Amino acid sequence: MALGTFRSSATAQFLRSTILQSARFCHHNKETRQPLMSYAHGASYVPLLNHTIGQRLRMAVDNVPDKELFIFRQSGIRKTFAEFLEDSEKLATGLISLGLEKGDRVGMWGPNSYEWVVCQFATALAGFVMVNINPAYQSTEVKFALQKVGVKALISAPSFKKSNYYRALISVVPEIASGSEDCGAVRSHELPEFKHLIMLGEQSHRGAWKYDDIIDAGGSDAKATLNIRETDTQPDDAVNVQFTSGTTGLPKGAVLTHHNIVNNAYFVGRRAMYHHGKDILCVPNPLYHCMGCVTGSLSVVVHQNTCVFPAPSFESLAALKAVNDEKCTVLFGTPTMFIDMLNHPQFSEFDYSSLRQGFMAGAPCPIELCRRLVNDMNMRDIQIAYGTTETSPVSFMAILDDPPEKRVRSVGHILDHVEASIVDGQGRTLPRGQRGELLVRGYLVMQGYWNDREKTNADITPDRWYHAGDVALMNEDGSVQIVGRTKDMIVRGGENIYPTEIEQFLFQHPLIEDVHVIGVPDERFGEEVCAWIRLHESAEPSQVTTETLKEFCTGKIAHYKVPRYVLIKKEHDFPLTVTGKVKKYELREISKVELGLDQVKSHFNE
Known part of the structure; x- marks a missing residue:
């Protein structure tokens, strides 16, 4: 059976012809026989938006007040656009009543929940900057996040799965434990900017405000202040900080503006055909x-659709049930998530006829997986997206008018109003078909990394080109293929993992003399973490095993960063360059053979 069929549209055909004609007109000179160069500009007849997140929410409420916006199935919460705006205003005024000022950072730590999206829009309404904190973070990581960006108020779940967030926060800020119940005023010597802790749930916690009490705290004065703040907030104001690991081993806080993410949500939605307002998106992603x-919660507001969250974190069965019960038309996921859904023993029990599209990003997608999604889950308009946190996030997407086989062999075409270039080591644009580093420029490039001019300047050139860190090639029609990575990054199930961060942590182990972390292929996750370890001369190999290393890591670094494979090596086993640097490429090849992974099919292997 073919990969699938799809319905074309006048919009898709116009978009495709605009992109292709623009690329050929600008970059192919028949008279001088100049080759097509690896540069593309997303020429568009649709103008950029000049709206804040709050303005887009109010526009949607004016148009479809009674339409369902968010459905959180596990908690049974279903909210219309109008109800959601009211809840967002309540949290915004509650935070204002605590004394938060425009530009203050408000952290959110926990799995997917209704309170998460309320926080997302409440902070935007009030002119605050929301800080997204990975729910897998442990105490060391959350302390760094709070300290790095100067979080003033933190909203946190009490616990989730094996993580006890409240206990972790007490280890970071011991003063919390001596506070009064239902009073979250924080005074911390190590985190002087951290002033308020707000805990979700009905249970009281010492040193913390209850979320429900904050929701009810905003009075008429706070409401008046909110009106002023909304008027003062501009599209170019920062609204979100998202942490992305760096090659130095410490996370970097990418600062995104209203303009960045409102427009990205808008143009991603247009490319995926969400702008008709008739879709129900199922989003199991964090x-x-x-x-x-x-592309999930903001996009549905911008395009006035409905968003379904199956569970607090990814559960394949919950996602399948959500598609069946809610008649979802679009299903989000990383390749790993889709593999787990397709392989679930109850897969055949559910109806997928409502689906028209699978929206996939986070890691390269094997073509065989795409075939199964089209044929077994009815995703005839399967959509592949590519980007980074620093680009808000999506910069490339398929055009739905492209044949499906072609669609899944690349990450698609540059988005509207965005430029892309593939360059050599000297920054010169290469002819199409040649491999080089991918650069992206346009409205979607972040403001920079929070309070880190050096790293910002390293990743963004003076003329605002962002170094994506991937090796790519541009096809003749302007579509792009990602063929490798310039940054030493592991992509495990959609999570970006930087080896240096893990190496620096493992160096704290008393028996480890040297460590080098690499990615090795894995059928389910795409890549897994492998650590090459050289022990102190006094140590025995039996003292450091995969299990003992897991115990050492548990509770200190996120679970997905813990090495799955541990190889104990001698000094002479490490292949070195003439300057004494370890050849990580050779480590990968040796590891594949030693671990019996050289035949594993994954995005690790080109």
Whole structure:
């Protein structure tokens, strides 16, 4: 059976012809026989928006007040656009009543929940900057996040799965434990900017406000202040900080503006055909990640659709049930998520006839997986997206008028109003078909990394080109293929993992002399973490195993960063360059053979 069929549209045909004609007109000179260069500009007849998130929410409420906006199935919460705006205003005024000023950072730490999206829009309404904190973070990581961006108020779940967030916060800020119940005024020597802790749920916690009490705290004065703040907030104001790991081993806080993410949500939605307002999106992806909170929760507001969250974190059965019960038309996921859904033993029990599209990002997608999604889940308009947190996040997407086989062999075409270039080591644009580093420029490039001019300047050139860190090639029609990574990054199930961060942590182990972390192929996650370890001379190999290393990591670094494979090596086993640097490429090849992974099919292998 073919990969699938799809319905074309006048909009899709116009979009495709505009992109292709623009690319050929600008970059192919028949008279001088100049080759097509690896540069593309997303020429568009649709202008950029000049709206804040709050303005887009109010526009949607004016148009469809009684339409369902968010459905959180596990908690049974279903809210219309009008109800959601009211809840967002209540949280905004409650935070204002605590004394928060325009530009203050408000952190959110926890899994997917209705309170998460309320926080997302309440902070935008009030002119605050929301800080997304990964629910897998442990105490060391959350302390760094709070400290780095100067979080003034933190909204947190009490716990989730094996993580006890409240206990972790007490280890970071011991003063919390001596506070009064239902009073979240924080005074911390190490985190002087951290002033308020707000806990979700009905249970009281010492040193913390109850979320429900904050919701009810805003009075008429706070409401008047909110009206002023909304008027003062401009599209170019910062609205969101999302952490993305860096090669230095410490997370970087990418600062995104209203203009960045409102427009990205808008043009991603137009490319995916969400702008008709008739879609029901099922989003099992985490909200702390750009895919969840920009292409998911923000996109449905911008395009006035409905968004379904199956569970607080990804559960394949919950996602399948949500599609069946809510008649979802679009299903989000990373390749790993889709693999788990297709392989679930109860997969055949559910109806997928309502689906028209699978929206996939976070890692390269095997073509065989796409075939199964089209044929087994009715995703005839399967959509592949590519981007980074620093680009709000999506910069490339397929055009639905492209044949499906072609669609899944690349990450698609540059988005509207965005430029892309593929360059050599000297920054010169290469002819199409040649591999080089991918650069992106346009409205979607972040303001920079919070309070880190050095790293900002390293990733964004003076003329605002962002170094995506991937090796790519541009096809003749302007579509792009990602063929490798310039940054030493592991992509595990859609999570970006930087080896240096894990290496620096493992160096704290008393028996480890040297460590180098690499990615090795994995059929389910795409890649897994493998650590090459050299022990102190006094140590025995039996003292450091995969299990003992897991115990050392548990509760200190996120679970997905913990090495699955541990190889104990001698000094002479590490392949070195003439300057003494470890050849990580050779480590990967040796590891594949030693671990029996050289035949594993994944995005690790080109």
